[in-house]
Amino acid sequence: MSMFSRFLPKRKPVEIKNNIPKEKANIRKTFGLYCHSHHNTSGDKLCPKCTALLATVMTRMNRCPYGITKPICDRCDRTVQCFGPHQARDFLHIMSSAQKRMFLRHPMMAFKHKLASMGVDYAKYQQAKKIDDKVKAREETAKKRAKDRKAKK
Ligand SMILES: [Zn+2]
Incomplete structure (x- = not known):
């Protein structure tokens, strides 16, 4: 320890951001866009199938073993373990096929999601x-x- 060390600024602990609320909002919007264009729904309403899948995704996210340090779900290694093979496939399909629409409608949100996946x-x-x-x-x-x-x- 140098005698000057007490004059140095204290090192701040690394802050871990909780990005889960943002990711949830992004997934909700993405599901909305997908369901509206593929299943003829509108507004806040989704078809029963999309509603059920979205609910599963939200609950699984709350129980994510990685906690708030989790990678985004559609890029995670555990997608299949978390959602099961069928729901994982549907989820990934919705996320990837609605991506273009997300970039047109919600460019900032889509961009941030892209950054997270990178x-x-x-x-x-x-x-x-x-x-x-x-x-x-x-x-x-x-x-x-x-x-x-x-x-x-
Ligand atoms: Zn739907």
């Missing part, structure tokens, strides 16, 4: 890279050892 991709990429680097490092040391052994002979 964040998930980036985290996955970093994770894969870390594992890759470890494997490479292990291979390098193995090679070196083999070389050393040869040199000794």
Whole structure:
């Protein structure tokens, strides 16, 4: 500890944002757009099937094992585990096919959702890279050892 350290600003703890309310709003809007154009509904009303699926998504989200650090649901590895194969397929279908409409109607919301999904991709990429680097490092040391052994002979 330096004697000056007490003059330095205290480091703030990293703040974890709770993005779940925003994601919920985005999913609700996306479902609305999809259902209105595919199932002839309007206003706040959705068809029974979409209503049921949306309700499932909302409850599963509240019970997400990742908590508020969760990636967005339509980019998560656990989509099938959370929703089951059929509902996961329907959910992903709605999210992807209503995306264009979301960009036209709610550009900011769609853009933020896109950013969030890129964040998930980036985290996955970093994770894969870390594992890759470890494997490479292990291979390098193995090679070196083999070389050393040869040199000794
Ligand atoms: Zn519908």
